[in-house]
Amino acid sequence: MDHMPENWGRPRNDVYGEYQSAIHNAGQGPQSRTQTPSITGTSVIAMKFDNGVMLAADNLGSYGSLARFTDQERLIKVGNETVVGISGDASDQQYIELLLERLLIEDNYPQDGHHLRAPHIYEYLSRVMYNRRSKIDPLWNAILVAGKNDDGSPFLGYVDLLGVTYSSPSIATGYGAYLAIPLMRKIVSEEADAKNVSEEQARKVIDECMKVLFYRDARSLDKYTVATVTLDGEVKMDKNVRCQNMNWRFAEGIRGYGTQKQ
């Protein structure tokens, strides 16, 4: 007879081996991994044009409603011909950058003539994002991947913290989905429309969208980066771009909120 009550009702040691008391000593309830983001980046916007893909993201790192950092870079060049744009939690963004760096090193065999393209990076990221959501431990981001397909056509894909993925000739995360998409869809609504849009036209629309976002998204900045991936395999990063030709003149004619005259 075992006189130690804590051993009663347990599998016999002589049959099942030593009882793992770690189970007994485990804390109450499940482990909590739920998180909320702290330093965040707002929208990333992107659209295809005849010779590639163009992306933009502003340089603000918000801490709640505090404009905490004004020099965050959220468009990351991965390899030679892919750009990844990340919105959402900044710490998770940096972790994703680490993962992508590792992926690139892991895959770097100069002799095999193969190198990672946008669809491969997108596939990798969407698996990471979906697997983390399935562990209820998400990476709190919405990500755009832009680059080239293996056949040389432009590639643009979206993946978010739930592992939801989709492609479209114009995509935006965050407030961009409400404010920038309607403007971008006016010129590239369908995949075929991208062929009729030049780089200059695309840049004009992207700049316009960033301006509208600065007008209306309270967590945005008028300083941003524009990345252009062209089909000749070139990535241009235009940094510290400022919103141009903003118009705040209408305010002059407005007094009060209704009946006020002066």
Add this chain to the structure above:
Amino acid sequence: MGGFSFDNYQRNKFLTAKGYPVPTATATGTTIVGCRFDGGVVIAADTRATEGEIVADKNCEKLHRMSPNIWCAGAGTAADCEMVTQLISSNLELHAMSTGRAPRVVTCLTMLKQHLFKYQGHVGAYLIVAGCDPTGPKLFSIHAHGSTDVGYYLSLGSGSMAAMATLESKWKSSMTKQEAMDLCAEAIEAGIWNDLGSGSNVDMCVMEVNKPAVLHRNYRTPNERSIKQKSYVFPRGTTAYLNEKVKPMIKPVAYDIFEETVTSTGGEQMEIDG
């Protein structure tokens, strides 16, 4: 006393605690805009009314007449928009009769905002008020809690951001009437195509100084229904029935007149006012 009845408050609270769902009012997904131009103001709206994911009305009217020269576009709870505009419209008419003048837009604005503020947001009406009066063309927006806003261009509803993106990139000061109409129509269309809560057609109302307001019902109709590929006419007798009984709607009754009396009601008048 007017207002809401709270008789069922306690009961509803109990039922909610027991796990019964709270009935939700139809919050209509909508795009509405307004824009001023030289000598007038224009407002516009889409025509989709939704009940959750279902389209309740494909061509509803979201533009309400407050007075002959003041019009209002409504978003939010459909019934609240309808009732609050009707109520204030009536009060505006009484106000016009007692003062002997056409009502001003600021009067309409103040009456609406005071009513909405009193109900602390429970009357879920989000409105764009516009019109022309002796002080010129005016454009305002009102939120359900009673706050108001002035602007040269405004948008409200679930498609407000799609519309505002268009307005922010295309608006310029001193526009012609046609430019303002085109801009508003384009802003509503941005909502129609990009916001699932908005759809179908564009309604528009143009109010110019010293001119009667013009309502352009279905100013644009970019969503005509396509022709069906098949016919779905059922041959007579397709629907089953358990029994058949034919009842004449008009019964032929023969009246025999025995006597005819004519009575005078004398001086007694029918009471028409309690």
Add this chain to the structure above:
Amino acid sequence: MYAEHFSEPATSHVASAPIEHQFYPYASNGGTILAIAGADYALLAGDTRHITGYSINTRFRPSIHTLENLGGPERAIVVAANGFSADGDALVRRLAQRAEWYTYNHNKPLSVSACARLVQTMLYGKRTFPYYVHTIVAGLDESGRGEVYSFDPVGSYEREQCRAGGSAASLLMPFLDNQVNKKNQYDAATGLPQVATDLPLEETLKLVKDAFSSVTERHIHVGDYLEIKIVTKEGVKVEYFPLKRD
């Protein structure tokens, strides 16, 4: 007035519950799917709109997947998993992999009925953390007849003549009951209920297009394009049909 009859429960959470901000691992991405089996074909259709909330993510995201199979093009199986698209993708990818390995391991084509049973075990395998999808599998049986299997999120399934799934399933299904299975229709001459007969493919295609264009009118999630995959003895044919975009 009701207060004297009902004492308020001690655990009333009407006004007092704290708001918990926690991660919810599911979303709804809209879309609607529809499958009909005929005498010598099976058809699986779905709209290509992908949404979250009131936004359209993309107007064109084909969602009907084809599983290539051994034994000729007529053995191809079409599958769609509609609901939370990340789960739908994961399920379809895993199924495609398992189906491919089945053909390697057994050196014979995967029958639609075996595929359906496989889908059941895969769905039930995640019983405690389900794939949030309505799944439909369609193809031809050994005799060349169309067959359709539909599944609930945790693997309960049934073989059917026709089935709609997703956002607007509740709008489509009564229409299919009436037009495909002839429910509530009586023969005018005999007074007997009409019996469901196999519809010719031409008629079915018209019916499917009408069904989707009508549902587009009344359901905000449905629109943009209709993708129709038809399995016949010639193999899988794809057709696209434009829908309204508002």
